[in-house]
Amino acid sequence: MTMKVTMRIRRFDPEKDAKPYWAEYTLEAVDPTDRVLDLLHQVRGRFDGSLAFRRSCAHGVCGSDAMRINGVNRLACKVLVNTIVKGDEGKIQVEPLLGLPVIKDLVVDMEPFFENYRSVMPYFVNDEPPPARERIQTPEQRTRFDDPTKCILCAACTTSCPSFWANGTYVGPAAIVQAHRFIFDSRDRAARDRLAVLSQENGVWRCRTIFNCTTACPRDIKVTQVIAEVKNAISRGRAD
Amino acid sequence: MNVKIHQFDAVIVGGGGSGLMAALYASREVKTAVLSKLHPTRSHTGAAQGGISAALGNLEEDNWEWHAFDTVKGSDYLADQDAVEVLCREAVDVVVELEHMGLPFDRTPDGKISQRRFGGHTRDHGAQPVRRACHAADRTGHMILHTLYQQCIKNNVTFFDEFQVMDLIIADDKVAGVVAVELRTGELHVFHCKAALFATGGWGRVWQITSNAHAYTGDGDAVLFRRGIPLQDMEFFQFHPTGIYRMGILITEGVRGEGGVLINGKGERFMAQYAPTIKDLASRDVVARAIYLEIAKGNGVNGKPYVYLDVRPETVNQYLAAAGEARRVDRAYIESRLPDILEFCRVYLGIDPVEAPMPVQPTAHYGMGGIPTTTRAEVVIDENNTVMPGLYAAGECACVSVHGANRLGTNSLLDLVVFGRRGGQAMAEYCKPADFTPLPPDPAQEVITQLECFRTANGARRVIDIRAEMQDVMMAHVGVFREAAGIQKAIEAIHRLQDWQCNQLRIDDQGKIFNYDVLDAWEMGCLLELAEVTAVSALARQESRGAHSREDFPKRDDVNWLKHTLAYCRPDGSIELRYKPVTLTKYEPKERVY
Numbered sequence: 001m002t003m004k005v006t007m008r009i010r011r012f013d014p015e016k017d018a019k020p021y022w023a024e025y026t027l028e029a030v031d032p033t034d035r036v037l038d039l040l041h042q043v044r045g046r047f048d049g050s051l052a053f054r055r056s057c058a059h060g061v062c063g064s065d066a067m068r069i070n071g072v073n074r075l076a077c078k079v080l081v082n083t084i085v086k087g088d089e090g091k092i093q094v095e096p097l098l099g100l101p102v103i104k105d106l107v108v109d110m111e112p113f114f115e116n117y118r119s120v121m122p123y124f125v126n127d128e129p130p131p132a133r134e135r136i137q138t139p140e141q142r143t144r145f146d147d148p149t150k151c152i153l154c155a156a157c158t159t160s161c162p163s164f165w166a167n168g169t170y171v172g173p174a175a176i177v178q179a180h181r182f183i184f185d186s187r188d189r190a191a192r193d194r195l196a197v198l199s200q201e202n203g204v205w206r207c208r209t210i211f212n213c214t215t216a217c218p219r220d221i222k223v224t225q226v227i228a229e230v231k232n233a234i235s236r237g238r239a240d
Numbered sequence: 241m242n243v244k245i246h247q248f249d250a251v252i253v254g255g256g257g258s259g260l261m262a263a264l265y266a267s268r269e270v271k272t273a274v275l276s277k278l279h280p281t282r283s284h285t286g287a288a289q290g291g292i293s294a295a296l297g298n299l300e301e302d303n304w305e306w307h308a309f310d311t312v313k314g315s316d317y318l319a320d321q322d323a324v325e326v327l328c329r330e331a332v333d334v335v336v337e338l339e340h341m342g343l344p345f346d347r348t349p350d351g352k353i354s355q356r357r358f359g360g361h362t363r364d365h366g367a368q369p370v371r372r373a374c375h376a377a378d379r380t381g382h383m384i385l386h387t388l389y390q391q392c393i394k395n396n397v398t399f400f401d402e403f404q405v406m407d408l409i410i411a412d413d414k415v416a417g418v419v420a421v422e423l424r425t426g427e428l429h430v431f432h433c434k435a436a437l438f439a440t441g442g443w444g445r446v447w448q449i450t451s452n453a454h455a456y457t458g459d460g461d462a463v464l465f466r467r468g469i470p471l472q473d474m475e476f477f478q479f480h481p482t483g484i485y486r487m488g489i490l491i492t493e494g495v496r497g498e499g500g501v502l503i504n505g506k507g508e509r510f511m512a513q514y515a516p517t518i519k520d521l522a523s524r525d526v527v528a529r530a531i532y533l534e535i536a537k538g539n540g541v542n543g544k545p546y547v548y549l550d551v552r553p554e555t556v557n558q559y560l561a562a563a564g565e566a567r568r569v570d571r572a573y574i575e576s577r578l579p580d581i582l583e584f585c586r587v588y589l590g591i592d593p594v595e596a597p598m599p600v601q602p603t604a605h606y607g608m609g610g611i612p613t614t615t616r617a618e619v620v621i622d623e624n625n626t627v628m629p630g631l632y633a634a635g636e637c638a639c640v641s642v643h644g645a646n647r648l649g650t651n652s653l654l655d656l657v658v659f660g661r662r663g664g665q666a667m668a669e670y671c672k673p674a675d676f677t678p679l680p681p682d683p684a685q686e687v688i689t690q691l692e693c694f695r696t697a698n699g700a701r702r703v704i705d706i707r708a709e710m711q712d713v714m715m716a717h718v719g720v721f722r723e724a725a726g727i728q729k730a731i732e733a734i735h736r737l738q739d740w741q742c743n744q745l746r747i748d749d750q751g752k753i754f755n756y757d758v759l760d761a762w763e764m765g766c767l768l769e770l771a772e773v774t775a776v777s778a779l780a781r782q783e784s785r786g787a788h789s790r791e792d793f794p795k796r797d798d799v800n801w802l803k804h805t806l807a808y809c810r811p812d813g814s815i816e817l818r819y820k821p822v823t824l825t826k827y828e829p830k831e832r833v834y
Contacts, residue, residue, distance in 0.1 A: 015751040033588075045704030049748030049757035054282075056453040059489045059584060061382060062282040078587055103424065104754045110279065123390035124342020133296075134339040136351035142344060149344050149376070149383065153281050187342065220583075 002029040003088050005081060007043055010095035011105050013050065020102065023048075032082035036069055036092060040076060040106075053106035060218055063152035066159070067106050068095045073156040073216040097159035099168065113155045116171040120179040120197055125190035141186040144240075148181040148226055150219040157213035157223050163206045170206040171198070173213035173223045180226045183239050191239040199234045207231070243428045243684045248273040248398075249671040251418055251433040253405045253460055255280030257381070257653065258635030258660030259439035260388035262617075265664025266437075267397050270671040273431065275403045275420055277455065280389050284441050284453045285656060288381025289580065290494030291373030292338075292653035293361060294331035298352040299371045304328040306363060307372060309827060311651060314360040314523045315608075315644025316786035316796065317829035318473070318804070318822055323640045325825065326615045327651070327658050334657045335374050343387040345376050356577075357497040360523040360648040366834070369521050373650045378492050378580045384653060403429065404759060405459065406687045408436065408467050408631075409679065415630030416677040419687045423759070426752025428684045434674045435667040437632035438464065438611060438619075439660065443770045444477075447604035447719065448711035451483050451490035460637045462766035464611055465773065469621055469628065470806040470818070472639040473609035474770070475778035476787045478647055479720050481527035483603025485546040489584055491600055493649040495593075496520045498577050499569055500551035501559055502531070503597060504539040509559070510547075515834035522834035525646040525787045528602040532720050541599065548597035551578070555597075602720055608647055608787065609777075610639040612806065617663030623806060623820035630670065630677075634663040641804065644822075645786020694758045699744035703760050706737050706745075710771055718775050723791040727779040734772045741765055773807045776815045781805065798829050 005027050012020035025043045037055055044051040053076070054064040060078040067076055070084055070093050084092060100108040126135075151174065158164050158172035179198055183191040198204045204227055213223040233239050250266045252259045255276030266272045274280070295302040307328040312319055339345060339353060346354040355371040363370040376383040392399070400420070407419040409430070417432040443458025444450040465471050481502070482491040496502075501520050504510045514530040515522035522530075535545050550556075557568050571594050575582060578593075585593045611633040612620045617640075619631040635656045642655055713733040717726035741764060749757035783797035784790050803819040810816050 013751060013753075015753055041704070044756070044760075045702055049703075049746075049760075050751065050755075052754040052756055054278075056278055056282045056455040057284065057287050058454055059287070059487075060587070061287050061379070061580070062278075062284075062453065064278065064282045080588070107754050114279075118393055121394075123394040124387070125394075126342075130340040132336075134336055134345070134353050137347055138351045139347045139349065141351075142347045145344070149386075150379070152286070152382070153279075181344075182342070185342065185344070 001032070001088070003032055003081065003085060003090070004028055005030045005039060005085055006091045007039055008091055008093045009043065009051065009105070012102055013104055030081055034081050035077050036079045036081065036094070037065055037076040039081065039092070040094070052104040061152060063154035066097060066154040066156040068097060069093070073097065073160045075154060075156070075218045078218050097155060099159045099165045100155070110155065112168060113158060113172070113174065116175045117153065117178055119171060120175045121190055121194050122178040122182070124182060124185070124188055126187055127189065135187050137186055144186070145181050145184040147221050148177040150221055151177050151181070152219060154218060156216040156218055160212040160216035162210055162212065163208055167206065169202045171202055173207070173227060176204055176227050176230055177221060177223060180230055183230065183233060195234050198230055204231050204234065243430055245430045245432060246273070247432045247676070249434050250667050251275060251431045251436045252439060253418060253436060254283070254439035254441060254635070255399070256283030256439060256441055256635060257285035257384055257388060257656035258663070259437070260392055261657050261660030262437050262439060262634060262664035262667070263397050264388065264391055264395060265661055266668045267395060269668035273398045273400060275400045275405055275418070275431065277402065277404045277459070279401050280399065281385060283385060284456055286382045286385040287453065287490065288653050289378040289490060289492035290358060290497065291356060291375035291380050291650045292335060292384065293358065293372045293650040294335040294374055294654070295328065295372060296332060296335065296353060296355060296374065298348055299355050300363070302363065302370055302372055304332060306365065306370070307331065307361070309365050310361050311642065311648055312827045313366070313832060314646055314648040316646055316832055317802065317827070318641065318644030318785060320641050320823035321825040321827055322823050323615050323642045327642045327654060330658045331654050334661060338384065338387060338657065341387050341391050343376065343383050345374055356494060357521060358649045359493045359496065359521045359527070361650070362518065366517070369518055373494070373497065375494065378494055378578045381653060384657070406463065406690070406762065408463055409683045410467060411677045411680050413629070414677045415628070416679055417683060419684045421687070421691070423754055426755060428687060430679065430683050432676060432679055434671045434676055435630040435632060437617065437634060437663050437667055438637055439633070439635045440637045442607045442636040443767060444604045444606070446710065446714050446767050446771045446774065448715040449483060449488040449601065450604040451480055451488050452604065457763035458766050458770040459763065460633070461610055462769045465769060465809050468809065469619060470612060470808045471609060471773050472612040473641060473805050474773045474807055475781050475805060476608040476645045477604065477774060478524055478606040478608060478787050479528040479602040480605035481524055481531055481602050482549050482600040484584065484588055485599035485601050487588055488603040489588060490603065490605065491549060491581055491598060495549060495551050495578060495581060498551065498574070499556035499560055500549055501555060502527070503548040503550050504534045505541040505547070506539055510534050510539070518834050523646055524649065526834060528720050529789060531602055546599045546601045549600045550597040551593050552595065552597065606647055606652060607636055608639065608641070608643040608645065610637050613638045613640055615640060615662065616666040617659050618666060623818050630674070632663045632667050634659040645788060690762070691758060694745070694747055694761050695750050697745040697747040699746050701740040701744040702746050703764050706740055707764055707767070710734065710737055710768060714771055718778055721789050721791050722778055724779060727775050730775045731772065731779065734768055734775065738768050741768060773815060777805045777807050777817065780817050802829060
C-alpha cells in the first residue's frame with residue numbers, strides 16, 4: 001500500500017528570489033515507511049534538481065539534516081512518513097531551522113552555531129604527563145558524562161530555543177551540552193575555565209528552562225537537565 | 241572565471257577519522273589545511289559502531305601477533321603481511337593515544353578500556369573468540385570522529401568546510417595542488433601545496449542496499465584514477481552480513497559479539513553449519529555468503545530474502561548456557577551495550593530487539609581496495625611500488641593493503657588512525673625540505689569545463705534514474721556472488737549509463753550557490769567510474785577469495801591469483817589491469833576454516 005503525500009517546502013534561491021516562498025510537490029506513491037529525507041530526494045530528483053538540503057548518513061548519526069518538519073525540529077532521516085501522515089493521503093511541511101540565516105532553501109548558515117560551540121573549549125584538556133597506558137576511569141565516572149557524548153551537533157536543540165532566537169549571542173544548548181561532556185569527565189582539568197565561560201552574560205543563565213531543546217534532541221539527550229547541572233556547578237564553583 | 245589561489249604545505253582532502261588524524265600530526269610541523277565536502281563531524285567515520293581492535297589484553301590474555309594472524313586469515317591471505325604487522329603492533333599505542341585525547345571508551349570494573357568480542361578475532365590463532373574490540377557503547381566511530389575533531393579545534397587546524405575537491409594537479413610528476421569548489425559560493429579554489437593526502441572514504445553507494453552515507457561516492461579514488469593513479473583490488477567489496485532489511489542500515493557485529501545469533505526461517509542457528517568453531521563470529525564474507533545460501537535454499541523468513549538476528553536476552557542466554565559459558569545477559573545490559581542499535585530498530589522497523597528478533601540482510605559496507613599506498617601512506621603508481629612524490633592516501637579510500645580480500649570488523653577504525661597518523665607524519669617530513677612545484681597555467685581549467693558541461697546539460701536522463709539503475713545492476717551481478725555472464729551484463733549496463741551521464745543528462749539548477757544538482761551529477765560520475773573498475777577487476781579474477789565469490793570459479797587459486805590487481809585508466813577511458821605480488825612474511829596461505 002502506498003500513500004499520496006504533498007510536500008510543502010519553504011524555498012529560497014538567493015540568485016533568483018527576492019524573498020522566500022512556499023512550494024508544493026505531490027508524490028503519488030509514497031511507501032509509508034519512507035523517511036522524510038527520502039521524499040526530499042524524490043522532490044529533488046523528479047521535480048526540481050535545484051532544491052537544496054544537506055544530508056549524509058540517512059540514519060540519524062551524522063547530524064546534517066536537522067530541519068523544521070510540521071513545525072518542530074527533527075532530523076529528516078529519522079522521521080518515517082507513517083508517523084506524521086495518517087491514512088492514505090496527507091501533507092508534510094518542511095522549512096529551514098529558525099534562528100540561523102537561510103542561505104538557500106533548507107540550507108542555513110551553520111557558522112554562528114559552530115562559533116558558539118568552539119567558544120566553550122569543547123575538547124579534552126589535561127596537561128599532566130599521561131601514563132604509559134590508558135588513564136583509569138571507573139564505570140561510574142564514565143557514566144557521569146555519558147548523555148552529552150551522544151551529541152551529533154545537528155543544532156536541533158539550539159535552533160528550537162526561544163532564548164537563542166531572541167539573542168543569537170547566547171551560546172545555546174548544544175554548546176552547553178558539549179561543555180558538560182568535559183566538565184564532568186574525571187580525567188579533564190579545565191572545568192573551571194569552561195564554567196567561567198558559561199557563567200558570563202551569554203552563558204547558561206540565558207536558559208529559561210523552556211525544555212524545547214530536550215524535546216527537539218534527536219539523540220534523546222536530557223538537554224535541560226544537562227544545562228541545570230552546569231548551572232549548579234557554577235553556583236557551587238566546581239563540577240562535583 | 242575567477243579562481244582563488246591558496247598556498248599550504250600540506251593539504252588533506254577529507255575530514256573523517258584518517259584525515260583528522262593526519263591533520264593533527266601534519267599541522268604540528270607544517271602549514272596544513274583540511275578540505276572537506278561536508279562539515280567534518282558529518283563524516284562517515286561517525287557511523288562506525290562496534291569498536292576498534294587492539295590487543296590490550298584488558299579482560300583476557302591477548303597479543304598483537306594473534307591480532308595480526310586473524311587479520312591475515314580474515315583477508316584470505318591477500319593482505320600484505322608487513323603492513324598487517326604495522327597495523328596490529330601500533331594498535332595498542334594508537335588506542336592509548338586516543339584515550340589520552342579524551343576518547344570516552346567504556347570501562348572495565350577496574351577502570352581500564354572495556355573490550356568485546358568481534359567477528360574473526362580469536363585467541364591463539366583461531367582457538368576461540370577473544371575480547372579485543374575497544375568500544376564506546378555502539379557508537380565508537382562517533383566518539384573517534386568527535387574526539388579527533390575536538391583536538392583539531394584545540395590545535396587550531398585550518399578547515400575549509402563544504403569544499404568539494406574535484407581534481408589533483410600534477411606537475412613534473414609531483415603533486416602541485418588540488419582544485420576545489422566552494423559549495424556556498426560556487427567559486428573555484430586552487431590549493432597550491434607540496435603534499436596532498438586523500439582521505440575521502442568509500443563508495444558503497446555503488447550498490448542498492450548499503451550501510452554507507454549518501455556522501456560515500458568515492459570521489460578521491462575517482463579523481464586520482466582519472467589522473468593515472470591505479471586502483472588496487474577493487475573487486476573486493478565487503479557486504480556486511482547484518483543490515484536492516486530493505487534499508488541497509490548497519491547493525492553492528494557487536495550484537496553477535498555480545499551473544500546475539502543469526503536464525504533462519506526454520507528457527508535454526510545456521511552458522512553452526514558454516515563455521516563450527518566460532519559460528520556467528522566468523523568473518524563477514526563467510527557470514528554474508530551463509531545468509532545468501534540460506535535464502536537460496538528457501539530458508540529466509542516467511543519466504544522473504546532476510547534472516548533474523550536475535551539478541552533477546554532469553555535467546556542469548558540459551559546459547560551461552562549451551563556453550564557452557566557462565567555469563568548471562570539481561571535487558572539492562574543489552575540496553576547499555578547497544579543503545580543505538582535498539583534505537584535504529586525502534587525508529588526504522590518499529591520493533592524492539594530486546595523483545596523481537598531483527599530482520600537483516602547483507603548490506604554493501606566497505607571497500608577493501610582503493611588507492612595503493614606504502615605503510616607510510618605514500619601513494620604508489622605501479623607494480624614496482626614507485627612512489628608519487630607528495631601524494632598520500634589513508635583510510636577507506638586507500639589500500640595499504642591491510643584488509644586484503646576481506647576486512648575484519650573493527651580494523652577499519654584502526655586503519656584510519658594508524659595510517660592517518662603515519663600519513664600525517666610522512667607528509668610533514670616530506671614537506672619540510674621540499675619546494676613548491678610551480679602550478680601549471682590554468683590549473684582549474686578542466687574542472688571549469690566539467691562543471692560548465694554539467695550546468696548546461698539539458699537532456700532527458702535524471703541522475704536519480706541513472707543511479708538507481710547502476711545500483712540495481714551492481715547489486716544483482718557484482719554483489720556477494722558473481723559469475724562471468726552477470727558481470728559482463730553489469731559492465732555493458734555501466735557503459736550505457738556512462739553514455740547517458742555524458743550525453744543525455746538533465747540538470748535543473750544553473751546557479752552557483754549550493755548547487756547540489758551539479759554536485760550529485762559529478763558524484764554520480766565517480767560512482768560509475770568505480771562501479772566499472774570493480775566489475776572489470778572482478779571479471780578478470782577467476783577465483784573465489786574473501787569477498788569476491790565467483791560461482792563459476794568457486795575455489796581460491798593461490799597458484800595463479802595470490803596477487804593484487806592494479807586497474808589503470810587508459811587515455812581513451814578504457815581500463816587496463818596489471819598485477820603485483822602479495823607480501824608474505826610469516827603466514828603461509830592455508831585453507832580458511834572458522
